[in-house]
Amino acid sequence: MYDKLWLIPFFPLIGSIINGLLGKRFIKSEKAIGAIGTGAVFLSFLVTCRYFFQLLGDTEKVHQQVVASWMSVGKLQVDWGFLFDPLSALMLMVVCGVGSLIHLYSIGYMHGEEGFYRYFSYLNLFIFSMIMLVLGNNALVMFIGWEGVGLCSYLLIGYYFEKQSAGDAAKKAFVMNRVGDFGFLLGLFTIFWTLGSHGIWTVNFVDFSEHGHLLGVGSTVVTVATLCFFLGATGKSAQLPLYTWLPDAMEGPTPVSALIHAATMVTAGVYMIGRMNVLFAMSPTTMGVVAAVGAATAIFAASIGFAQNDIKRVLAYSTVSQLGFMFVAMGVGAFTAGIFHLMTHAFFKACLFLGSGSVIHAMHHALHHAHLDDDPQDMRNMGGLRKHMPVTWATFGISCLAIAGLPFFAGFFSKDEILWWAFASTRGSLVVWGIAAFAAGMTAFYMFRCLYMTFYGKQKTDPKAKDHVHESPWVITLPLVVLAGLATVGGFVGVPHAIDVVHIGNKLDAFLAPVFHHTQELYQIEAHGAASTEIMLMVFSVVVALIGIGIATTMYLKNPELPAKFTSTFSRLHRVVFNKWYVDEIYDAMFVNTTKQFGNFCWKFFDVKIVDGIVNGVGKVVNVLSAGLRHTQTGLFQNYALAMVLGTVVMVAIYILN
């Protein structure tokens, strides 16, 4: 049975505690710390695998496992409970699998860093929180994980806390996530009280699915609640309007960017919508908003990716854009496709980030060796690294092909399924499809721009450092190879029916059916259209991707002088895009500065004038009164005696007259 599910979050928690408490003083050795950290996650991965395969062979697909009672308030009973169904099982496989690889990679990447133990402690704590988020059978356990991953994200972005920019980025991420969390809580309260008014006091996801219809299909309350949840998702998953923290989060170490800010944490919003698919499906308005925001983010972030020179920033905007694709999928009711893209994206984007990390690692050492201060992340200092770093180049290239959506790589299947649903779903629309397809072409362009600038052409590194760029050690290249392999073949679990010539069958769709099909049937969400149309669309999106790649090849490989010419011709447009459409500046002006001004108002007016004024005023009044009263103290005893006598006379008089 599934009674040892608690082992999955247990190992990383213990790993985190051991490394965090004992790492600095007692363990010290990098090898031991790395082994504990990686081993803990790998053990979780093994347990997950065991239960995953058990679930594959099981007829009953939804299992709840209660470990302990958490609280019992009135009619509400909340447990420390786990929900193991195909959705959480798949997500756990991604989190623990990719997590193990990135832990292994980190041993090589973080070698020699101060606070090595701290890094692994945080990373394990992150895996623990993420597992709680995924595995929780009620919204409160999920919320603990939700907050936990936010905290770990903050700690790891600010890992190099002695750098001002890293500290600022960490704070920014935390604050923006809080805005989203606020939405999550509001949504939860709304659902809780509304269901409660129908006599069902629960925060359990299975109960949500079962009794969700009580809220009323398409009712205002369900729309408001799901929109609040979606606000939470935009914060965590970096969608418009709360995406600006993610590019800044690149201040953290690169494996962190790969694990938290590409593969796992930022997909929590998508996962949450998948988990509550019944509630979302009940409100077509919310679904429309989700799809629209997703599409807008996909194209907006892709456009910024065009003009960035920092290799990690390109990948960060690419992540935002790809998350937009996932939300498009969720918004048009293609829950399976969204989760599918989440999975394939975890493979190729983690691989891309780790590849960029490998490059940065090599560049850093080369520049350090030559005593140069050049930016090791700036692609303008790279070029021609293919010869020096063949493994990194090959894996990075494969992942680029996958993300661009070239046939039979992982991204091809997932992206085309999303596009097909956007086109043909009962909840889809041609506009959303058009925007998403265009964004897919843009993705191909900027990813190949990144690939060419880094690995092809003439090496633009400073001559002194040029020959010191070397391939990274095996702990770094092994995860790259594994992830690149997954990015190549990972898509075959979800082969669409239209091109399934050898009858593999859409395994993923069948696997996730217990979670999503009921909803889709209930609310008539389906993609219908001829197989020929589907194939046409596929050909179209491949052509779009090829055009994107073609333009990138012309501009950055064949004619390296073209981009400069282009930017000088459209200098104003380039400046706007290069500065990320000035969104940060707009937010600063609109929110940050107004908040600061409000704070200043509270401080300089309310606190200083009013609060301090009252306190000082009371003191002054007492001062003035006593200055007057002290004149009655003459020091002459006869005056006091007179007062005494008069007082006595008055008292006696009152006594007598009464």
Place this chain on the structure above:
Amino acid sequence: MIGVYHYMTVAAILFAMGTYGVLTRRNAIVIFMCIELMLNSVNLTFIALSRHLHSMDGQIFVFFVMTVAAAEAAVGLALMITFFRNRESIDVDQINMLKW
């Protein structure tokens, strides 16, 4: 016939005179004498009421008052002498440092 009211009236008049003296005179010795006058008027009421009520309590109190008055006179005169040594006067208008 002279009754308890007559004694009371005399005592009240004496007490009022003593009080007036305490409040108005400047010479500390005279103020002292006025205080003695007040104490003795009270003694007079004690004695009169003791007889009127056939109770010995009042007379016992009078002994206490007389004892305290004697002690007070001793302490008070000592204070006067000290004060006179400092100021060469026993005018109470000059004793006004206990203020503000």
